[in-house]
Amino acid sequence: MHSPTLYGSDYSVYVRIVRLALEEKRVAYDLVPVDIFAQGGPPAWYRGRHPFLRIPAFSHAGIDLYETGPIVRYVDEAFGGPPLQPIAPGDRAAMNQIIGIVDSYAYRALVWDIYVETVSKPGRGETTDTERVAKAVPVAETCLSELSRLKRSGRWLIGEDISLADVYLAPVLAYFEKADIAGAMLDRHPNISAWWDAMRERDSFIATEPSD
Ligand SMILES: N[C@@H](CCC(=O)N[C@@H](CS)C(=O)NCC(=O)O)C(=O)O
Numbered sequence: 001m002h003s004p005t006l007y008g009s010d011y012s013v014y015v016r017i018v019r020l021a022l023e024e025k026r027v028a029y030d031l032v033p034v035d036i037f038a039q040g041g042p043p044a045w046y047r048g049r050h051p052f053l054r055i056p057a058f059s060h061a062g063i064d065l066y067e068t069g070p071i072v073r074y075v076d077e078a079f080g081g082p083p084l085q086p087i088a089p090g091d092r093a094a095m096n097q098i099i100g101i102v103d104s105y106a107y108r109a110l111v112w113d114i115y116v117e118t119v120s121k122p123g124r125g126e127t128t129d130t131e132r133v134a135k136a137v138p139v140a141e142t143c144l145s146e147l148s149r150l151k152r153s154g155r156w157l158i159g160e161d162i163s164l165a166d167v168y169l170a171p172v173l174a175y176f177e178k179a180d181i182a183g184a185m186l187d188r189h190p191n192i193s194a195w196w197d198a199m200r201e202r203d204s205f206i207a208t209e210p211s212d
Pocket of ligand 1 (some may be wrong): 012013014053054055056066067068069095120
Protein backbone atom coordinates (compact mmCIF):
# COMPACT_ATOMS: atom_id res chain seq x y z
CA MET A 1 0.00 0.00 0.00
CA HIS A 2 1.27 3.49 -0.86
CA SER A 3 2.20 5.89 1.91
CA PRO A 4 -0.33 8.64 2.55
CA THR A 5 0.49 12.26 1.84
CA LEU A 6 -0.26 14.99 4.35
CA TYR A 7 -0.31 18.63 3.30
CA GLY A 8 0.48 21.31 5.86
CA SER A 9 3.09 22.73 8.21
CA ASP A 10 4.50 21.27 11.38
CA TYR A 11 3.59 24.37 13.42
CA SER A 12 -0.12 23.66 12.91
CA VAL A 13 -2.14 22.16 15.74
CA TYR A 14 -4.39 20.30 13.30
CA VAL A 15 -1.53 19.01 11.17
CA ARG A 16 0.11 17.72 14.34
CA ILE A 17 -3.10 15.92 15.33
CA VAL A 18 -2.94 13.94 12.07
CA ARG A 19 0.80 13.37 12.43
CA LEU A 20 0.28 12.04 15.97
CA ALA A 21 -2.37 9.63 14.71
CA LEU A 22 -0.04 8.44 11.91
CA GLU A 23 2.85 8.02 14.36
CA GLU A 24 0.68 6.12 16.84
CA LYS A 25 -0.39 3.77 14.02
CA ARG A 26 3.26 3.52 12.85
CA VAL A 27 2.25 4.65 9.35
CA ALA A 28 5.00 6.20 7.21
CA TYR A 29 3.82 9.30 5.36
CA ASP A 30 5.02 12.19 3.23
CA LEU A 31 4.55 15.72 4.54
CA VAL A 32 4.16 18.21 1.68
CA PRO A 33 4.82 21.66 3.09
CA VAL A 34 1.97 24.15 2.81
CA ASP A 35 2.29 27.37 4.80
CA ILE A 36 -1.27 28.56 5.18
CA PHE A 37 -0.11 31.84 6.72
CA ALA A 38 2.45 32.61 3.98
CA GLN A 39 2.40 36.18 2.69
CA GLY A 40 0.17 36.12 -0.35
CA GLY A 41 -1.52 32.93 0.84
CA PRO A 42 -0.78 29.27 0.14
CA PRO A 43 0.09 28.11 -3.40
CA ALA A 44 -2.81 28.31 -5.87
CA TRP A 45 -2.90 24.54 -6.36
CA TYR A 46 -3.75 24.05 -2.67
CA ARG A 47 -7.33 25.29 -3.19
CA GLY A 48 -7.91 22.06 -5.10
CA ARG A 49 -6.91 20.14 -1.97
CA HIS A 50 -8.81 22.32 0.51
CA PRO A 51 -11.38 24.80 -0.84
CA PHE A 52 -11.63 26.49 2.58
CA LEU A 53 -7.83 27.01 2.65
CA ARG A 54 -7.04 25.41 5.98
CA ILE A 55 -4.42 22.82 6.83
CA PRO A 56 -4.23 19.84 6.83
CA ALA A 57 -5.33 18.07 3.67
CA PHE A 58 -4.64 14.39 3.09
CA SER A 59 -4.42 11.90 0.26
CA HIS A 60 -4.11 8.13 0.23
CA ALA A 61 -4.89 5.47 -2.39
CA GLY A 62 -7.14 7.79 -4.39
CA ILE A 63 -8.95 9.08 -1.30
CA ASP A 64 -8.59 12.83 -0.90
CA LEU A 65 -9.73 14.35 2.36
CA TYR A 66 -9.74 17.58 4.28
CA GLU A 67 -10.96 18.21 7.86
CA THR A 68 -8.95 16.60 10.61
CA GLY A 69 -11.86 14.58 12.07
CA PRO A 70 -12.44 12.42 8.98
CA ILE A 71 -8.71 12.23 8.27
CA VAL A 72 -7.75 10.76 11.67
CA ARG A 73 -10.72 8.37 11.67
CA TYR A 74 -9.70 7.21 8.19
CA VAL A 75 -6.10 6.74 9.36
CA ASP A 76 -7.32 4.70 12.30
CA GLU A 77 -9.62 2.53 10.21
CA ALA A 78 -7.55 2.10 7.02
CA PHE A 79 -4.26 1.08 8.61
CA GLY A 80 -3.10 -1.58 11.03
CA GLY A 81 -1.51 -0.76 14.33
CA PRO A 82 -3.15 -0.07 17.66
CA PRO A 83 -6.75 1.16 17.40
CA LEU A 84 -7.24 4.79 18.36
CA GLN A 85 -11.01 4.62 18.88
CA PRO A 86 -12.59 2.63 21.69
CA ILE A 87 -15.27 0.09 20.77
CA ALA A 88 -17.72 0.61 23.65
CA PRO A 89 -20.29 3.25 22.63
CA GLY A 90 -19.98 5.15 25.92
CA ASP A 91 -16.20 5.31 25.66
CA ARG A 92 -16.35 6.34 22.02
CA ALA A 93 -18.88 9.05 22.83
CA ALA A 94 -16.64 10.35 25.63
CA MET A 95 -13.71 10.44 23.20
CA ASN A 96 -15.79 12.32 20.64
CA GLN A 97 -17.02 14.73 23.29
CA ILE A 98 -13.43 15.63 24.17
CA ILE A 99 -12.66 16.08 20.46
CA GLY A 100 -15.68 18.38 20.24
CA ILE A 101 -14.46 20.45 23.20
CA VAL A 102 -11.03 20.83 21.59
CA ASP A 103 -12.51 21.79 18.20
CA SER A 104 -15.21 24.13 19.44
CA TYR A 105 -13.70 25.80 22.50
CA ALA A 106 -10.15 24.87 23.51
CA TYR A 107 -8.34 25.47 20.20
CA ARG A 108 -9.61 29.04 19.93
CA ALA A 109 -9.30 30.01 23.62
CA LEU A 110 -6.08 28.24 24.59
CA VAL A 111 -4.11 28.66 21.36
CA TRP A 112 -5.32 31.82 19.61
CA ASP A 113 -6.71 33.89 22.47
CA ILE A 114 -4.15 33.01 25.16
CA TYR A 115 -0.96 31.60 23.56
CA VAL A 116 -0.89 33.79 20.45
CA GLU A 117 -1.95 36.92 22.31
CA THR A 118 0.38 36.56 25.31
CA VAL A 119 3.36 34.69 23.84
CA SER A 120 3.65 34.96 20.05
CA LYS A 121 2.44 38.51 19.56
CA PRO A 122 4.75 40.03 22.22
CA GLY A 123 7.55 37.87 20.78
CA ARG A 124 7.00 39.59 17.42
CA GLY A 125 6.82 43.02 19.04
CA GLU A 126 3.02 43.22 18.64
CA THR A 127 0.55 44.36 21.29
CA THR A 128 -1.51 41.84 23.24
CA ASP A 129 -5.28 42.27 22.99
CA THR A 130 -5.89 42.10 26.74
CA GLU A 131 -9.66 42.18 26.36
CA ARG A 132 -9.49 39.10 24.16
CA VAL A 133 -7.30 37.33 26.74
CA ALA A 134 -9.63 38.30 29.61
CA LYS A 135 -12.62 36.86 27.73
CA ALA A 136 -10.72 33.65 26.96
CA VAL A 137 -9.57 32.87 30.51
CA PRO A 138 -12.98 31.70 31.80
CA VAL A 139 -13.47 29.66 28.61
CA ALA A 140 -10.06 28.05 29.19
CA GLU A 141 -11.01 27.35 32.83
CA THR A 142 -14.20 25.66 31.67
CA CYS A 143 -12.29 23.62 29.08
CA LEU A 144 -9.80 22.39 31.69
CA SER A 145 -12.42 21.64 34.33
CA GLU A 146 -14.57 19.75 31.82
CA LEU A 147 -11.57 17.81 30.50
CA SER A 148 -10.67 16.97 34.08
CA ARG A 149 -14.21 15.83 34.84
CA LEU A 150 -14.45 13.75 31.67
CA LYS A 151 -11.03 12.12 31.99
CA ARG A 152 -11.34 8.46 32.87
CA SER A 153 -9.06 6.86 35.45
CA GLY A 154 -5.95 5.42 33.81
CA ARG A 155 -3.02 6.92 31.99
CA TRP A 156 -4.91 8.38 28.99
CA LEU A 157 -8.04 10.46 28.62
CA ILE A 158 -10.34 7.50 27.92
CA GLY A 159 -8.54 5.06 30.24
CA GLU A 160 -5.69 2.70 29.61
CA ASP A 161 -5.49 3.03 25.81
CA ILE A 162 -4.40 6.13 23.97
CA SER A 163 -7.14 7.43 21.66
CA LEU A 164 -7.97 10.24 19.28
CA ALA A 165 -8.98 12.32 22.31
CA ASP A 166 -5.34 12.40 23.49
CA VAL A 167 -4.11 13.06 19.98
CA TYR A 168 -6.46 16.06 19.68
CA LEU A 169 -5.70 17.67 23.01
CA ALA A 170 -1.90 17.32 23.08
CA PRO A 171 -1.00 19.85 20.32
CA VAL A 172 -3.31 22.43 21.92
CA LEU A 173 -1.68 22.03 25.33
CA ALA A 174 1.78 22.16 23.74
CA TYR A 175 1.10 25.81 22.84
CA PHE A 176 -1.03 26.69 25.86
CA GLU A 177 1.60 25.56 28.38
CA LYS A 178 3.97 28.28 27.12
CA ALA A 179 1.62 30.99 28.44
CA ASP A 180 2.40 32.39 31.91
CA ILE A 181 -1.08 31.69 33.21
CA ALA A 182 -1.08 28.06 32.08
CA GLY A 183 0.94 26.58 34.95
CA ALA A 184 -1.43 27.71 37.70
CA MET A 185 -4.47 26.71 35.65
CA LEU A 186 -3.10 23.22 34.98
CA ASP A 187 -2.09 22.80 38.64
CA ARG A 188 -5.77 23.07 39.58
CA HIS A 189 -6.43 19.86 37.58
CA PRO A 190 -3.92 17.25 38.75
CA ASN A 191 -5.35 14.49 36.55
CA ILE A 192 -4.86 16.63 33.43
CA SER A 193 -1.37 17.67 34.61
CA ALA A 194 -0.42 14.01 35.10
CA TRP A 195 -1.83 13.16 31.68
CA TRP A 196 0.15 16.02 30.14
CA ASP A 197 3.40 14.81 31.75
CA ALA A 198 2.81 11.35 30.24
CA MET A 199 1.86 12.72 26.82
CA ARG A 200 4.94 14.90 26.59
CA GLU A 201 7.14 11.82 26.94
CA ARG A 202 5.31 9.82 24.31
CA ASP A 203 7.43 8.89 21.25
CA SER A 204 4.78 10.19 18.84
CA PHE A 205 4.73 13.54 20.61
CA ILE A 206 8.51 13.87 20.51
CA ALA A 207 8.61 12.84 16.84
CA THR A 208 6.11 15.56 15.87
CA GLU A 209 7.73 18.48 17.68
CA PRO A 210 7.49 21.57 15.43
CA SER A 211 10.82 22.54 13.89
CA ASP A 212 10.89 26.04 15.45
N1 LIG B 1 -11.77 22.37 10.83
C1 LIG B 1 -10.40 22.25 10.37
C2 LIG B 1 -9.56 23.27 11.13
C3 LIG B 1 -8.13 23.33 10.60
C4 LIG B 1 -7.48 24.66 10.95
O1 LIG B 1 -8.10 25.59 11.48
N2 LIG B 1 -6.18 24.74 10.67
C5 LIG B 1 -5.48 25.97 10.89
C6 LIG B 1 -4.02 25.73 11.26
S1 LIG B 1 -3.86 24.88 12.80
C7 LIG B 1 -5.51 26.80 9.61
O2 LIG B 1 -5.39 26.26 8.53
N3 LIG B 1 -5.67 28.11 9.74
C8 LIG B 1 -5.65 28.99 8.62
C9 LIG B 1 -6.60 30.12 8.77
O3 LIG B 1 -7.29 30.21 9.80
O4 LIG B 1 -6.66 30.93 7.84
C10 LIG B 1 -9.89 20.83 10.60
O5 LIG B 1 -10.46 20.14 11.45
O6 LIG B 1 -8.97 20.40 9.90
